[in-house]
Amino acid sequence: MTASPEETTFDLIVIGGGAIGENVADRAVQGGLSVALVEAELVGGECSYWACMPSKALLRSGAAVRAAQNVSGAREAVTGQIDVRAVLEQRNSIASNWSDDGQAEWVAGAGITLLRGFARFTGPKALSLTDARGAVTQLTARHAVAVSTGSAALLPDIPGLAGAAPWTSREATSTQEIPARLAILGGGVVGCEMATAYASLGSKVTLLSRGALLSNLEPFAGERVKDALLALGVDVQLGASPTSVSRDGAGGEVTLVVGGTELVVDELLVAVGRTPNTGDLGLETIGLEPHSWLPTDDTMLVVGEDGAPLSGEWLYATGDVTHRALLTHQGKYQARAAGDVIAARALGKRLSIEPWGAHVATADHESVPQVTFTDPEVASVGLTLAAAQKAGYSVRAVDYEIGNVAGASVTSENYSGQARMIVDEDRQVILGVTFVGQGVAELLHSATIAVVGEVPLNRLWHAVPSYPTLSEVWLRLLETYGRDTSSF
C-alpha cells in the first residue's frame, strides 16, 4: 500500500529516536508542529539500553558495598559477596529488558508520529525510510530535519582487532556473563567506569591506557581514580597500547601483544572514543561529507565548512552527532533549544537567540557538567585549570581536601577527596569546579549553578552550606581563596 502525502509529509522530521531526538520532537510538537520521529532500532537509544542506565546499574552494587564497608557498624553487616546474578537482573530491568514498549507509548502520548526504519537523505528536506522488511517510503519535511543519530564505539586500527570480536560499550553494558579476565583498551570515561564495575563484579581487569586516566579532566581526578582501581585489584598499565590482537576461535581466549608481552584474557573491551552515526545517512546528497560529525551553531543549525548554516536553514543536529558534548543531559539541553527554535522559526514567532537565550545552547561552550561514576566519583563542570589558561583567562586554582569537612567524617571513615575551584580573577566568578570523592555527584549541580549564574564570589559567601554535609567544602574553598573585605 502506498502512503498518502499527508502520511509522509511533516513539519519536522527527526532522525534518531534516542533520548535527544525524543526531546527535539517533543518540544517541536509542544510548539505546534507535526513531527515524525524515525528510529531504526530501539526508541530511547544508547543511553537507555547500552550506555548511561545499564552502566550505572552495573556500578551501583560495588559502590554501595564499599560505602557500607567504610562505616563502623554497617561494615559488620556486610558479610557476603556481591550477588552478581542479582546485579545483572537489576541491570536487565533498568534496561527494560531491551524492550522499547514504554518509550514508544510515551512518544505516541506526546503526539509524535513514530516511524520505524532507517532514514537516509535523498536531497534537501527529502528522506527515504527503509523498514525492517526492506520496504521504502519517501518522506518530506515542510520546515526542517533534525539529525539525532548519535555515535558508535570507535575501533582503532590495530592489527587483528576487528577480527577478534572485541566488546564495545554495547556488550560491556548488556552482557549476561561476567568474564573471568577482562582487558580494557582506553582510559577515558567508559574505560574507568567499566574497570570499576567489572572489578567489583569479580573480573580480573587489566586497563590499558595510552596516556593518563581521564585525561580531559583535572589531573588529580585521574590519579585518584587510578589509585582506587589499583586498590580494587585492577592492573592499570599507562602508556600501553596493544600492537596486535587475536582470538582463539569463536568465543575463545583473546591474546593482546602489549610492549612485546602477551596478555591473555576472556574478553577485550575497546573504549577509545566514539564515531558519528553519519556513514550511511546520504549526507552526500545534501553537500555534506559522510562519516563526519555535524557541527552546529548555537541554535543547532548544521553549519558547513564556511561556518554558515546550509542554504535554506532547514538542517539541524543535536546530541552526540554534533560532537559538542557527548552526554545525555547536554544533548537534551540542545534538544530543548532546537525543538523550540524550529517551531518558532516555522511559525514566525519571536526568537531568543542571544547568548543564554531560550533558543540557544550557550552552556555547551564552557559550562558542561559531567559525573564519572567511578569510586571515588568525579564530578566536574566548566573549565579545568589548563583549559581556562589556554582560553586566556587570568585564573587562580583553589584546592581543598574534602576529607577535612565535618560532613565527610560522618559519611565515611577515612574519607579522602579533593575539590578544585577555578576562579576568574578579573571578574571574581567561578569558571570551573571539580570534586573527586564518594558521593560528590549530588554536589555537582551547586557548582553548575555557580558557573552558569556567574555568581560573584562575594555573594557566594551568603550561600551557606548546611552542617554537617559535604557541601561545606564550598565554605572551605571560599576561605582558602580569601574574602575581599576592601569594599566593606
Ligand SMILES: Cc1cc2nc3c(=O)[nH]c(=O)nc-3n(C[C@H](O)[C@H](O)[C@H](O)COP(=O)(O)OP(=O)(O)OC[C@H]3O[C@@H](n4cnc5c(N)ncnc54)[C@H](O)[C@@H]3O)c2cc1C
Ligand atoms: C558506556 C557509556 C556510558 C555512558 N554514560 C553516560 C552517563 O552516565 N551520563 C551521560 O550523560 N552520558 C553518558 N553516556 C553518553 C550518552 O550515552 C550519549 O551522550 C547519548 O546516548 C547520546 O544520545 P543521542 O540521542 O545523541 O544518540 P543515541 O542514544 O545513540 O541515539 C541515536 C538513535 O538514532 C538511531 N539512528 C541512527 N541512525 C539512524 C537512521 N539513519 N535512521 C533511523 N534511526 C537512526 C539509533 O538507532 C539510535 O537509537 C554514556 C555513553 C556510553 C557509551
Ligand SMILES: NC(=O)c1ccc[n+]([C@@H]2O[C@H](COP(=O)([O-])OP(=O)(O)OC[C@H]3O[C@@H](n4cnc5c(N)ncnc54)[C@H](O)[C@@H]3O)[C@@H](O)[C@H]2O)c1
Ligand atoms: N558518566 C558519563 O558521563 C559517561 C560515561 C561513559 C561515557 N560517556 C561519554 O561517552 C564518550 C565516549 O567515552 P570513551 O571513554 O569511549 O571516550 P573518551 O574520549 O572519554 O576516552 C577515550 C580514551 O581512549 C584513549 N585512546 C584513544 N585511542 C587509543 C588507542 N588506540 N589506544 C589506547 N587508548 C586510546 C584516549 O587517549 C582516551 O583516554 C565520552 O565522550 C563521554 O562523554 C560519559
